[in-house]
Amino acid sequence: MGDAFVVDVEEEKKEILRRYRRLLRRAKPFLKDDDAKIIRKAFFTAAEAHKDMRRKTGEPYIYHPIEVAYICVAEIGLGTTSIVSALLHDVVEDTDWSLGDVEREFGVKVMRIIDGLTKISGVPGESMSEQAENFRKMLLTLSKDTRVILIKLADRLHNMRTLESMQRHKQLKIASETFYLYAPLAHRLGLYAIKTELEDLSMKYREADEYNYIAKKINDTKEERSRFIRNFIRPVQKTINEQGYKVEIKGRPKSIYSIATKMKKQNVPFEEVYDLFAIRIIIDVEEENEKAACWHVYSIVTDNYTPNPDRLRDWISIPKANSYESLHTTVMTNKGQWVEVQIRTRRMDDIAEKGYAAHWKYKDGASSGESSLDLWIASVRESLEQNDISAIEFVDDFRSNLFQEEVYAFTPKGKLITLPNGSCALDFAFDIHTEVGGCCIGAKINKKLVSLNTKIKNGDQVEILTSSKQRPNEGWLKYVITSKAIASIKDYLKEEKKKAASEGKEIVLRKLKQIKLDLNNDTINRMIAYFGSESPLDFFYEVGKGKIDPKEIKKISDVKEEKKHKRKHSDQPNEVAHATKKAKEANDNPLILGEDMDMVDYKFANCCKPIPGDDVFGFVTVSDGIKIHRTSCPNATELMSNYGYRIIKAKWTSQQEIAFLAGIKVVGTDRLGMINDITQIISNDLKVNMRSMSIDTDNGIFEGSVMVYVDDTSHLETMIDKLGSINGIERAYRFDLYED
Structure with missing residues (x-):
């Protein structure tokens, strides 16, 4: 395998040892007793097991486990067991080592962690995706040993850092999966540094142009930013020193991804994103004086600069659910610029950067109660135990609970309950206990009677009212948002459905x-076809509930054999496999868009309306051929994460005769003749067909949306440039049709 590379074996051996020694140096401060020996044994075991393997880059495979172990120590703060597990994390999957061998040589703890990190075997079935199943398996071990997830995040981070050498479609799939699942998970475990890097690296592959543009802009303004930060810090530092505090003050730019999100959300160019960077003040102080010190430093900052009263965030009094503690404020400088200032202690900073591992380190045996992070992990365990939910459904539920901001409410006795933002009284009831949720009929919020679906606001006091006659119903799923409530209601409804189905x-x-017929597959298929039910369970349920009249059943004996209706979904795996195979055979190279469509049947997705020049991929649907999506489509991440095996590379052919619909927004100050100038450029100068145009003017501000037919992205860009140069127009930009 290594023949294609010219390899200097001696130099490689030296490099492997250099990397290993770097890992040991970093781990040294906390090694006890035989730790160094065990790590050494794991290193030599892994080096031997992987000795003939190389990564796509041509480098020896062993670099990867060493780097993953290094990330575990340096960036997450894990200890010996994790280092050993990280060094060995691929031996069971990729070499002839078994879990039994690992247990014999390194003990049961390491074996369990590696088992959690090893992918499950088997083919993705009809309703599950391999990736979703792997993710779920990993989460099952999260609830037993958090190190599994932390090592997995380190593994994913190193893969993302070395994604350069992979093929384009693999890059897209891995980057999407990272953005869809691993970045939110890092966020939830409080690993902000890793979460930020995963988001940035994911964007680098998914939206390369935008990423490179912002990265260049950040780099170009570096000098100016450093000067600004120095001037900002000077007066604050002086007063802090006088008060006797020992602090570290640093300025750091916001991540590329968060700047891009702001630009999109607020529809502003890079220059107008007002908080491009944050100033962080880290105080060295004993734990018992932390709160007072942070507020004291806050008062020093606001003595020098005016704060924005709406932008104060106090996560010191009530930490976030992932144990994040910090005081954030936004202040106005004397140059008229807003700057975000984050004030925290060394301990808080450690927890914010290293997340769960640091939180563990500081957690004292005597600390009162469980932290919100431990409670969250317990709730993950609980939702995993309700095991009959499909993997993809589970991953979606789980994911929706990762990134949610929190809302804080109280029980009548004053106990604090933390819920995702947007939760209603019914979510609160299920959070107390599934039994309370199941028989909840209403609630009192701040002593006032409200309905089940009333949203909870920060600081509300909630009392739940129950009745022994109440039962969950389908309608409840429309307004609950916590996975505990969703899972409990679905479980109840499934049980009810099974009961009704067995009566049916x-x-x-x-x-x-x-009518002298047996209940076999053939009869069931005929009944499903005749009554149009989705599945046997649905058919029996409809009979049990009286929605299908039993007298009608005898009519199926008239249905001819050949009329047996083949259900779409029973054929899904075969159809998908067949379509994927056909598409890949037709073009082992990428699917070329715009050529002879007889080769492969494809359609353009309505959700993102791709046009030639957009970065695109093909997705094999079950019943509608291949759909072409933009890689930046809102649905793309989910498709690539959950159904990576159905993704097909696609690119545009150069000779394109078809016109594609695209949207352009123009914003500026209104004046006489503005519309005429816009239509003149579109129709006369560029000879482009316009489908529609809508204009809003408000107090002299002009905003228009134009739908035009274009050939490709460069055609669209020419038009945007020309429109942007019209007198009075401040900005012209493409907008995604799915936003409207």
Whole structure:
């Protein structure tokens, strides 16, 4: 395998040892007893097991486990067991080592962690995706040993850092999966530094142009920013020193991804994103004096600069659910610029950067109660134990609970309950206990009677009212948002459905006996086809609930054999596999868009309306051929994460005769003749067909949306440039049709 590379074996051996020694140096401060020996044994075991393997870059494979172990120590703050597990994390999957060998040589703890990190075997079935199943398996071990997830994040981070050498479609799939699942997970575990890097690296591959543009801008303004930060810090530092505090003050630019998100959300160019960087003040102080010190430093900052009263965030009094503590304020400098200032202690900073591992380190045996992070992990365990939910459904539920901001409410006795933002009284009831949720009929919020779906606001006091006659119903799913409530309601409804279905089945058996038919697959298929039910369970349920009249059942004996209706979904895996195979055979190279469509049947996705020049990929649907999506489409991340095996590379052919619909927004100050100038450029100068145009003017501000037919992205850019040069127009930009 290594023949294609010219390899200097001696130099490589030296490099492997250099990397290993760097890892040991970093781990040295906390090594006890035989730790160094065990790490050495793991290193030599891994080096031997992987000795003939190389990564896509041509480098020896062993570099990867060493780097993952280094990230575990240096960036997450994990100890010996994790280093050993990280060094060995691929031996069971990629070499002839078994879990039994690992347990014999390194003990049961390491074996369990590696088992959690090893992918499950088997083919993705009809309703599950391999990736979702792997993710779920990993989370099952999270609830037993958090180190599994932390090592997995280190593994993913190193893969993202070395994604350069992978093929484009693999880069897209891995980057999407990272953005969809691993970045939110790092966020939830309080690993802000890793979360930020994963988001940035993911964007680097998913939206390369925008990433490179912002990266260049940040770099170009570096000098100016450093000067600004120095001037900002000077007066504050002086007063802090006089008060006797020992602090570190640093300015750091916001991440590329968060700047891009702001630009999109607020529709502003890079120059107008007002908080491009934050100033962080880290105080060295004993834990018992932390709160007072942070507020004291806050008062020093606001003596020098005027704060924005709406932008104060106090996560010291009530930390976030992932244990993040900090005081954030935004202040106005004497140059008229807003700057975000974050004030925290060394301990808080450690927890913010290293997340769960640091939180563990500081957690004292005597600390009162469980932290919100431990409670969250307990709730993950609980939702995992309700095991009959499909993997993808589970991952979606889980994911929706990762990034949510929190809302804080109290029980009548004053106990603090933390819920995701947007939760309602019913979510609160289920959070107290599934039984309380199941029989909840209403609530009192701040002593006032409210309905179940009333949203909870910060600081509300909530009392739940119950009735022994109440039962969950389908309608409840429309307004609960916590995974505990969703899972409990679905479980109840499934049980109810099974009960009704078994009654229905009894009725069907009696009816079939009368017309002398057996209950077998053939009969069931005929009944499903005749009554248009989704599945056997649905059919029996509809009979049980009286939605299907049992008398009608005898009519199925008239249905001819050949009319057996083949259900779409029973064929799904085969159809998908067939379509994927056909598409890949037709073009082992990328699918070329705009050429002979007889080769492969494809359509353009309505959700993102791709046009030639956009970065695109093909997705094999179950019943509608191949759909072409933009890589920046809002649905793309989910498709690539959950159904990576259905993704096909696609690119545009140069000779394009078709016109594509695109949207352009123009913003500026209104004046006479403005519309005429816009239509003149579109229709006469550029000879482009316009489908529609809508204009809003408000107090002299002009905003227009124009839908035009263009050939490709460069055609669209020419038009945007020309429109932007019209007198009075401040900005012209493409908008995504799915936003409207």
